[in-house]
Amino acid sequence: MTKTYYIGIDGGGTKTKFDLFDSDKNSIASITMPTIHPAQASFKEVVSVLTDAKEKLLANINDSDYVLKVGAGLGGYGINADYRKKLEDEFSTVFDEFKLYSDAYAAMLGALAGEDGILMIAGTGSIALAKVGDETFRCGGFGYRYGDEGSAYSIGKALISRALKEADGRLDKSIISDLVADYFDNIGINIIATSDFSRDKIAGLAAAASKYVENSESVRDIFLAAAKEISLHIKAIGKNFESGKRVRLSYIGGVFRSEYILECIKEMNQGIELVAPIYPPEKGSILQV
Incomplete structure (x- = not known):
């Protein structure tokens, strides 16, 4: 056989x-x-x-x-x-014999085991995908220049922006000033402001800041803003599902290592069933082969 x-x-x-x-x-x-x-x-x-x-x-x-x-x-x-x-x-x-998909689509198939639902990806960038029967929908994913809201990159960029405002007195000093300075090895705020760091480097700042969410209101506000942006993706793409139906939502990306972000997502989307990814993307890629 x-x-x-x-x-x-x-x-x-x-x-x-x-x-x-x-x-x-x-x-x-x-x-x-x-x-x-x-x-x-x-x-x-x-x-x-x-x-x-x-x-x-x-x-x-x-x-x-x-x-x-x-x-x-x-x-x-x-x-x-x-x-x-x-x-x-x-x-x-x-x-x-082969089938090719976008990496995000394969990740969605794996995370939801091929079933209907939403996958929210928030790593260095951000995008939401949804599978409804034989149809696929997307929301976001427009790149770091004008989009990627709720991503680790967007969080890192917001932290740097806050540190710059604190440096020249537009905002009161917070733990963010020391956090950003330490992350960039104390090279000086003016050098930070004019340096062309990679997206991954800036995104890494989000992970460094996540440990301060519970005891710093300024850090928490930035993470809350990211959670709201992620929730906007979810609510927008969720309109493609039957009204009143409970929709499964899975998630991939470093932003979701933050328990605070996950709790915010649950609170902001009461009709959503939050589920950890079932399979990795490489298995997702063969589920429809």
Whole structure:
């Protein structure tokens, strides 16, 4: 009897996670490889990564007669048609049968085990996705320049902004001044204000500040503002569900490591059933294969 095996892929901006699943979609083996994001890796580099990962994972299969199916949630597989075509061509060079999705869509499928509901992602950036039957909806996800409200980046940026205001007397001093100074190794507020830090660096400030939420009103206000922005995403995308129906909401991203944020989300969305992610994105990518 011919068996079916699956490779699920979660392709991010810095690394790519591959997971081999058996016919019952139980994980057998996994491997982490370099990024295959179309903006960061050449055609040849991506094909090499895919080929190497395939060979290493298939070494775990003892059957000689089997079918291999691949599902991949990929950063870059979105509205950019050139990126989509590049990724499709790269995958067709290595695999016979595959389905590609955006990384956020695969994450939603995994978090909700393929069922209807909402996934709110709030890490460095932010976006909400919803699955209602065969339809998919999105809210936010417009990037850090004009969007990504409620993200760790937005929290970090707000903390820096508050520290700058405190430095020149527009606001009274709070723990944020010392927090920001310590985080940036006391390089000086003017250097902080004029430096071009990476998004990840600024986003990391949110995690550093989270421990002060309970005893600092100024920090708590910034985290509360982020929770309100996340709640706006949830309420907006929740309009796509039947009125009065209790909707499941799952969540992914470093912002949700804050218990305060989670409690605020529960309080602001009484009709929502908050559930931790059921499966990781790499499994989510094979649920519809």
